[in-house]
Amino acid sequence: MVKQYTEQPFIGQLDHRIAIYQNTTIDTSTGEDEESEVLLCNAMAQYKDRSDTLTQDDKVLHVNTREYIIRYRQDVYDNRLSLVVRIDNSDYRVYSVVEMGRNKFLKITCTLHE
Numbered sequence: 001m002v003k004q005y006t007e008q009p010f011i012g013q014l015d016h017r018i019a020i021y022q023n024t025t026i027d028t029s030t031g032e033d034e035e036s037e038v039l040l041c042n043a044m045a046q047y048k049d050r051s052d053t054l055t056q057d058d059k060v061l062h063v064n065t066r067e068y069i070i071r072y073r074q075d076v077y078d079n080r081l082s083l084v085v086r087i088d089n090s091d092y093r094v095y096s097v098v099e100m101g102r103n104k105f106l107k108i109t110c111t112l113h114e
Contacts, residue, residue: 013046014044014045014046014069014070014071015044015046015047016044016045016046016047016068016087017042017043017044017045017087018042018043018044018045018068018070018085018086018087019039019041019042019085019086019087020039020040020041020042020043020076020083020084020085020086020108021037021038021039021040021083021084021085021086021091022037022038022040022079022082022083022084023035023036023037023082023083023084024036024037024038024082037084040075040076040079040083041073041075041076043070043071043073043076044070044071045068045069045070045108046068046069046070047066047067047068048066048067048068048069049065049066050065050066050067050109051063051064051065051066052065063111063112064092064111064112065109065110065111066085066092066109066110066111066112067107067108067109067110068085068107068108068110069100069105069106069107069108070105070106070108071104071105071106072099072101072103072104072105072106073106076097076106076108077097077099077106080094080096080097083097083108084110085108085110090112091112092110092111092112093110093111093112094108094109094110095109095110095111096108096109097109
């Protein structure tokens, strides 16, 4: 059973512009594989900060976690395992994309370790 999220935003709450990139492997002219980022889409999103502080091996790590809610896009949902969200010149690695409603919104959860 798939959990349905009902906290869908209103149109005015989608007020942050984000760029979503897909990590891909391309062949160079010499035949080598090279990692590259391809712009998948620019989207308007609702932003929620879920940051936390962790202690690991006597070091304090600040884990910057963000949630973005965007309108449903099939290409983002299909490529959810290899996405990066770029905002404010920072790259956030996407680790979760959850469908909200039936083809209405996507909740993207991503992190930046500092």
